[in-house]
Amino acid sequence: MNHLLRNALLMNTTTPVDISIVDGVLTAIDPAGKGTAPADATITDLEGRLVTPPLVEPHIHLDAVLTVGQPRANESGSLFEGIAVWGERVKSLTVDDVIERSREVMMWQIACGVQHVRSHADVCDPELRALNGLIAVREELKGIIDLQIVAFPQQGIYGFENGTGLMRQAMVEGADVVGGIPHFELTREDGVNSVQFVFDLAQEFDSMIDIHCDETDDDHARFVEVMAAETIKRGMTGKVTASHTTAMGSYNAAYAGRLITNIKRAGLNMITNPLDNSVLQGRFDIGPIRRGHTRVKELLKAGVNVAIGHDSVMDPWYPLGYGDPLQAAFMLAHYGHMSGATELPYLLEMISTNPAKALGVDSAGVRVGGPASLVVFDAPSAEDALRRISPRYLVMRDGEVLSRTAPAQTTLTINGTSRDVNFLRP
Ligand code: FE2
Numbered sequence: 001m002n003h004l005l006r007n008a009l010l011m012n013t014t015t016p017v018d019i020s021i022v023d024g025v026l027t028a029i030d031p032a033g034k035g036t037a038p039a040d041a042t043i044t045d046l047e048g049r050l051v052t053p054p055l056v057e058p059h060i061h062l063d064a065v066l067t068v069g070q071p072r073a074n075e076s077g078s079l080f081e082g083i084a085v086w087g088e089r090v091k092s093l094t095v096d097d098v099i100e101r102s103r104e105v106m107m108w109q110i111a112c113g114v115q116h117v118r119s120h121a122d123v124c125d126p127e128l129r130a131l132n133g134l135i136a137v138r139e140e141l142k143g144i145i146d147l148q149i150v151a152f153p154q155q156g157i158y159g160f161e162n163g164t165g166l167m168r169q170a171m172v173e174g175a176d177v178v179g180g181i182p183h184f185e186l187t188r189e190d191g192v193n194s195v196q197f198v199f200d201l202a203q204e205f206d207s208m209i210d211i212h213c214d215e216t217d218d219d220h221a222r223f224v225e226v227m228a229a230e231t232i233k234r235g236m237t238g239k240v241t242a243s244h245t246t247a248m249g250s251y252n253a254a255y256a257g258r259l260i261t262n263i264k265r266a267g268l269n270m271i272t273n274p275l276d277n278s279v280l281q282g283r284f285d286i287g288p289i290r291r292g293h294t295r296v297k298e299l300l301k302a303g304v305n306v307a308i309g310h311d312s313v314m315d316p317w318y319p320l321g322y323g324d325p326l327q328a329a330f331m332l333a334h335y336g337h338m339s340g341a342t343e344l345p346y347l348l349e350m351i352s353t354n355p356a357k358a359l360g361v362d363s364a365g366v367r368v369g370g371p372a373s374l375v376v377f378d379a380p381s382a383e384d385a386l387r388r389i390s391p392r393y394l395v396m397r398d399g400e401v402l403s404r405t406a407p408a409q410t411t412l413t414i415n416g417t418s419r420d421v422n423f424l425r426p
Contacts, residue, residue: 098133
């Protein structure tokens with residue numbers, strides 16, 4: 001199918017353009033009104049709507065989605081009650097159960113404009129049910145929404161029976177990325193050893209690394225420094241990601257400064273998960289309650305690649321969400337003090353180009369000669385897309401329309417007079 005998309009507003013520009021698409025390739029970008037429709041093209045007037053590259057979800061737990069309330073509610077909302085509830089729910093896990101829930105949320109992600117996903121799969125299970133369910137969905141949806149699966153030891157590598165064997169088995173059976181959880185191991189020494197085990201395994205399978213690292217308010221949790229050191233010593237720059245790293249928010253400034261220097265030197269990718277961590281951290285504080293998130297602004301200032309993850313969708317740890325990265329970006333605008341004039345549009349980079357770099361997926365952007373994979377927001381700017389968490393008007397991959405959302409219409413009637421309201425500044 002060929003297309004002409006008229007009056008599209010590209011990221012970081014102010015003048016609309018026409019986009020031509022032939023056989024799945026973006027063939028021309030012309031000033032608005034100057035584009036020529038390719039043969040047999042469908043012509044769509046975007047009326048100045050924002051067009052971006054596909055969104056990328058760098059951190060989600062698809063094996064746990066849609067389990068909120070099962071087998072019981074997390075009454076406190078805390079991380080530890082969440083882990084206890086999941087420990088009960090996981091007993092009834094089946095491969096089909098994982099397939100059905102993860103497939104449904106991936107459909108939601110497609111409608112939100114997401115085309116690349118990295119999901120953790122809990123491998124603390126002798127049958128590897130979560131992994132096998134996600135592998136089945138990965139194959140089913142290949143080419144529509146691409147899935148990377150992380151072998152994730154939710155209960156620890158050394159604190160769980162045959163933890164190292166299950167991690168290796170997960171990689172043999174088809175996991176793409178090696179995960180870890182050093183701050184959850186039984187001792188600090190086990191934590192350090194677990195990071196080294198993860199790096200050894202990744203080198204053995206020539207894979208990337210994505211570790212849940214220092215997801216705690218304990219300022220003595222300092223395993224990111226081990227990750228940076230191993231990355232530097234082994235020459236694995238670009239292949240390693242540290243997720244959550246909330247303890248960084250509690251480190252003293254001298255230590256944090258030295259650590260960020262080494263993170264930059266190692267070329268670590270950093271993923272912050274503002275939705276889950278805004279409700280899970282600070283639970284032991286009486287007041288003032290710490291925000292409990294990583295040092296996003298300092299990392300960005302140092303030139304580190306930082307991306308935003310959603311983490312959970314309706315599971316024992318986070319009962320809300322529908323997989324839309326824009327909700328997580330909206331949260332970070334507040335929770336991370338990223339409301340500055342240039343920071344707001346940059347939040348969209350943190351859910352598209354930055355996570356693409358972390359995942360090592362092609363991020364061609366919206367450019368001539370690239371694939372016609374793009375997202376149209378029902379908004380006239382990045383700021384308005386964030387402000388109203390705008391629906392995705394159109395989602396396209398390789399020239400195929402995957403999703404359309406009709407804009408909502410609100411009609412106000414006051415004293416017998418009606419008018420439409422779209423919450424946009426006139
Ligand atoms: Fe996570």
